[in-house]
Amino acid sequence: MFNSKYSKALTVILIIVIVAIVGLLIFFGIDVYRKHYVETASGEAMNEFDDQVNKIVSKPQENTILNDVQPNVDLNTIYPDTNTESDNTSSGTNVQYMGYDMIGKIEIPATNVKYPIIADHDMSIKSLNVAIVKMYPDTIELNEIGNTVFAGHNYRNGTFFSNNKRLKNGDKIYITGTDGKKVTYEIYKKYETSTSDSDYMNRDTNGKREISLTTCTDDTKRRLIIWAREV
Secondary structure, three states, rough: OHHHHHHHHHHHHHHHHHHHHHHHHHHHHHHHHHHHHHHHHHHHHHHHHHHHHHHHHHHHHHHHHHHHHHOOOOOOOOOOOHOOOOOOOOOOOEEEEEEEEEEEEEEHHHHOOOOOOOEEOOOHHHHHHHHHHEOOOOOOOOOEHHHEEEEEOOOOOEEEEOOHHHOOOEEEEEEEEOOOOOEEEEEEEEEEEEOOOOOOOOOOOOEEEEEEEEOOHHHHEEEEEEHHHHH
């Protein structure tokens, strides 16, 4: 009877172990799939973004040649989409990424980060799950004078801002807007703060371009903040 009970106990333990292993495999499998999906989708979006930016950047050069030859030509008639007037919509590209307007891209070589930037000032869970979000100020332009805040998730699979903890002073961050201009920023401050602290957002930059990156710490109890200035 003792052996019978012992065998049943071993069987129950074995079943529990198998279920736990299968659960872990599914759990990590979903993480791997999510990382592959995000990186593939973001790569395609950024390629499309680069193609459109290159077309936009090349048009002023064409316009200049035409203007030299025919000074009275109305360039807006020939290239109507080069009008630089803004009505608070993104000038230039119109790349859609996961249902959002892609307003630029961010690159951080030190952590192999290269992702689309989208504008969602409501900071919805959906937007943070698919890209880097421009959190502040409430505009869709990038590389503005002042402080611009970008938020990204900290995932186990290493996507988005998961490896910001590895960044250090002197590391470079590149932000490209829809005008095709890539601005280089250099990290000069990194610290943790409470989840309720927002002082880093609206801060004085003395008329310079600066950016702030925000993400949660590994235990999700605090925020990891990084400041960088244009160089």
